Amino acid sequence: MALPTYASPLERVWYYTYLTICVLVFLFLILPVLIVIPLSFNLEPYFSFTEKMLALDPDGYSLRWYDTLLTLGHPTADAPRDNAWWWSAWENATWVKAAKNSLWVGLWATVLATTLGTIAALGLSRPEMPYRRLIMAILISPMIVPIIIIAVGMSFFYAKACVAPDSAVGMITGTFLSTKGCLANSYLGVIVAHAVLGIPFVIITVTATLSGFDQSLIRAAHSLGANPRVTFFKVVAPLILPGVISGALFAFGTSFDEVVAVLFIAGPEQQTIPRQMFNGIREAISPAILAVATILVIFSVALLTVVELLRRRSDRLRGVTGR
Amino acid sequence: MAEDATTLLKTADGRPLKAALATAQARSRRRAFLLVLPLLAFVLLTFLIPIGYMLKRSFEHDGFSANAPALVQWFAENPGFDPANPPEAAFAALVQDLAKMQADKTTGMVGTRINYTVPGTISLFKSGARAAKDLAPPYKEALLAEDAKWGQPALWRGMYDASSTYTGDFYQVAVDRKLTDDGWARGGDKERIYVYLFVKTFLVSALITVICLLLAFPVSHLLATLPMAKSSLLMILVLLPFWTSLLVRTTAWIALLQEQGVVNNMLVALGLVSDGNRLSMMYNMTGTIVAMTHVLLPFMILPLYSVMRVIPPSYARAARSLGATSWTTFRRVYLPQTLPGIAAGSLLVFILAVGYYITPALVGGADGQLISNLVSFHMTKSNWSLAAALAALLLVAILVLYWVYDRLVGIDRLKFG
Numbered sequence: 001m002a003l004p005t006y007a008s009p010l011e012r013v014w015y016y017t018y019l020t021i022c023v024l025v026f027l028f029l030i031l032p033v034l035i036v037i038p039l040s041f042n043l044e045p046y047f048s049f050t051e052k053m054l055a056l057d058p059d060g061y062s063l064r065w066y067d068t069l070l071t072l073g074h075p076t077a078d079a080p081r082d083n084a085w086w087w088s089a090w091e092n093a094t095w096v097k098a099a100k101n102s103l104w105v106g107l108w109a110t111v112l113a114t115t116l117g118t119i120a121a122l123g124l125s126r127p128e129m130p131y132r133r134l135i136m137a138i139l140i141s142p143m144i145v146p147i148i149i150i151a152v153g154m155s156f157f158y159a160k161a162c163v164a165p166d167s168a169v170g171m172i173t174g175t176f177l178s179t180k181g182c183l184a185n186s187y188l189g190v191i192v193a194h195a196v197l198g199i200p201f202v203i204i205t206v207t208a209t210l211s212g213f214d215q216s217l218i219r220a221a222h223s224l225g226a227n228p229r230v231t232f233f234k235v236v237a238p239l240i241l242p243g244v245i246s247g248a249l250f251a252f253g254t255s256f257d258e259v260v261a262v263l264f265i266a267g268p269e270q271q272t273i274p275r276q277m278f279n280g281i282r283e284a285i286s287p288a289i290l291a292v293a294t295i296l297v298i299f300s301v302a303l304l305t306v307v308e309l310l311r312r313r314s315d316r317l318r319g320v321t322g323r
Numbered sequence: 324m325a326e327d328a329t330t331l332l333k334t335a336d337g338r339p340l341k342a343a344l345a346t347a348q349a350r351s352r353r354r355a356f357l358l359v360l361p362l363l364a365f366v367l368l369t370f371l372i373p374i375g376y377m378l379k380r381s382f383e384h385d386g387f388s389a390n391a392p393a394l395v396q397w398f399a400e401n402p403g404f405d406p407a408n409p410p411e412a413a414f415a416a417l418v419q420d421l422a423k424m425q426a427d428k429t430t431g432m433v434g435t436r437i438n439y440t441v442p443g444t445i446s447l448f449k450s451g452a453r454a455a456k457d458l459a460p461p462y463k464e465a466l467l468a469e470d471a472k473w474g475q476p477a478l479w480r481g482m483y484d485a486s487s488t489y490t491g492d493f494y495q496v497a498v499d500r501k502l503t504d505d506g507w508a509r510g511g512d513k514e515r516i517y518v519y520l521f522v523k524t525f526l527v528s529a530l531i532t533v534i535c536l537l538l539a540f541p542v543s544h545l546l547a548t549l550p551m552a553k554s555s556l557l558m559i560l561v562l563l564p565f566w567t568s569l570l571v572r573t574t575a576w577i578a579l580l581q582e583q584g585v586v587n588n589m590l591v592a593l594g595l596v597s598d599g600n601r602l603s604m605m606y607n608m609t610g611t612i613v614a615m616t617h618v619l620l621p622f623m624i625l626p627l628y629s630v631m632r633v634i635p636p637s638y639a640r641a642a643r644s645l646g647a648t649s650w651t652t653f654r655r656v657y658l659p660q661t662l663p664g665i666a667a668g669s670l671l672v673f674i675l676a677v678g679y680y681i682t683p684a685l686v687g688g689a690d691g692q693l694i695s696n697l698v699s700f701h702m703t704k705s706n707w708s709l710a711a712a713l714a715a716l717l718l719v720a721i722l723v724l725y726w727v728y729d730r731l732v733g734i735d736r737l738k739f740g
Contacts, residue, residue, distance in 0.1 A: 011649055022545045025538045025620075030560045032575035032617060033567050035585065039578055047578040048588050116362040123358025128351045133734075135359060137725070140734050142370055144725050146678020148695040149374065149714045152702060156380055156711070157373035196370045199362065204737050257568045260680055264702070277570045281577065281685050290578065293571040300566040304559070307566075 040290035106255040109194035117202030125210035143200035151264035158183035185267030198251025209243025242314035381711035386436030387485035391420040406479035421455035476504035493712035528676035539623035547631035565621035606688030623668035630664030
């Protein structure tokens with residue numbers, strides 16, 4: 001909003017105040033995210049800048065907290081770093097294990113949420129869908145209901161949701177369940193919990209993409225002789241794909257950042273990065289957390305870039321200009 | 324007339340058009356529903372049933388009713404007994420049950436159930452059960468000699484309530500009512516911790532919503548009025564925090580605001596604060612409010628922005644050209660048009676704030692805790708029924724807000740980025 005030429009002096013003063021307020025709010029938003037990056041290179045075990053760091057002295061900076069991510073939980077941390085050392089880090093280091101768990105859980109939760117969510121969104125976007133409003137409200141509710149309520153309900157129920165480990169079902173599903181054959185303390189339990197939490201995001205992004213979808217394209221495909229399967233894969237799927245992918249990224253981001261459900265339903269095996277951070281912040285807070293935080297910030301920059309590019313591509317494909 | 328016309332029309336195979344249309348519509352409705360069905364079943368199994376199960380736990384507890392059969396039967400036969408002076412038969416049944424509890428090792432479960440409504444009774448049941456097999460009639464004097472607490476009217480009321488599996492007791496406790504010798508009564512002012520925390524949670528959430536609105540309004544306006552290229556760039560500053568892990572942002576605020584943190588060090592270096600009087604902005608309510616405002620601000624900016632973006636600037640120009648001052652233009656022309664965005668953003672932020680858990684748990688310290696943290700506290704203390712009742716009350720509040728949101732804004736209008 002440029003200042004109009006007829007603005008009075010008072011309006012000019014107000015205009016610059018307004019700009020200053022905006023700048024301050026932007027700083028409030030972005031500074032805390034960026035501040036963790038330099039702090040993570042701290043040589044000292046402090047959560048603040050040392051004098052050497054402020055003087056931009058290279059001696060004040062170090063990679064020791066990044067190193068901690070590999071050595072914490074490493075049985076032979078001080079040994080020379082040969083192949084065996086790196087292999088051991090991959091197998092044993094606490095943070096590496098947590099990262100693998102997070103990726104594993106996030107991947108399956110995303111696959112589950114995106115597949116079910118996209119199919120459901122296709123149904124919800126049809127004009128003849130019955131009870132649309134009610135069903136939407138139910139499917140979006142995992143985002144609205146406080147996470148603590150979800151976690152408490154799941155921790156009660158998943159402890160009871162068991163199959164006998166020696167039964168036929170138990171044999172097949174046993175590896176995904178806990179040793180007692182329950183959803184609680186198991187990877188499957190965490191995966192379905194995270195899938196439920198990711199579903200609202202998939203539903204919202206995919207239905208938003210479909211809302212701009214020109215239904216006459218489907219009729220055109222039919223009239224040109226395409227059967228429903230060909231119509232879906234050749235006409236519908238390419239157009240909604242950007243929406244589906246950003247929904248999937250949202251679902252993955254949700255799972256990758258989720259800690260409360262994990263705290264309540266996961267066992268010690270399912271240690272994820274957020275859980276490790278949560279415990280780290282509660283107990284002894286070390287700058288190693290800031291190193292993880294920096295990696296996660298870079299990770300979110302990458303996610304954001306992909307989502308933003310997809311959104312633009314989707315808008316272009318659907319012929320939407322501007323926002 | 325119109326109806327007659329359609330009933331007369333026939334399709335090629337001779338069926339009435341109206342019937343054929345109804346069949347076709349029913350089929351397409353069924354098809355649409357079948358697409359949604361797998362997800363609905365999944366959400367039902369993994370989300371709705373667990374929450375329903377939690378609600379069931381909030382008014383069901385068989386810790387006493389399943390393990391004290393004699394007393395349960397006596398209560399059923401004598402519902403009008405005087406809790407202040409139960410007869411010998413009641414004590415006889417109690418001693419019989421205590422002996423059975425000791426044999427079955429169920430004292431803990433019984434004590435836990437009674438402890439919800441009459442605190443401090445777990446040990447009473449444990450010692451009573453140990454002594455039960457050596458007691459001789461008359462049981463009333465024998466048990467009272469063992470511990471005079473067995474004569475408390477509140478205890479007898481509590482046991483009577485607990486003799487049925489389904490009970491509203493946990494809700495009474497969750498709204499700070501106490502089981503006294505004369506029945507349920509409002510707790511003293513110092514004991515009203517749960518209601519106090521509910522009120523506090525709502526007030527803090529309202530405060531955070533207002534702060535978010537005040538911060539988001541100018542920024543959204545700037546983003547909405549700048550040319551697309553510039554506003555897209557600035558939008559990154561809003562979306563990056565939105566995409567950044569919650570734990571990262573909470574960690575960042577700890578680094579910034581703690582006593583040896585960046586802000587305090589800066590203030591000391593600038594001489595604004597002396598080294599001995601560092602501000603405590605972390606591990607208290609201030610920390611909770613600042614960090615939560617930061618986390619929830621994008622949820623206010625995004626809906627506000629999407630509403631402001633489509634407000635035509637010509638309305639404001641028209642108002643100015645008709646002689647309105649800039650303040651009047653803002654108040655009478657611009658602000659009313661942003662109300663849908665204000666409603667959407669405020670409700671969303673408020674709903675999310677009321678149920679917030681992680682940030683208060685990490686940066687709230689002792690006085691920055693909200694109702695979610697209390698639910699978590701009772702879960703870790705194994706007071707599951709009370710945790711479930713508190714969670715159920717919170718759920719009702721959230722569902723009411725959600726319903727309002729759907730009425731006012733519509734859930735299908737939710738969007739990100």
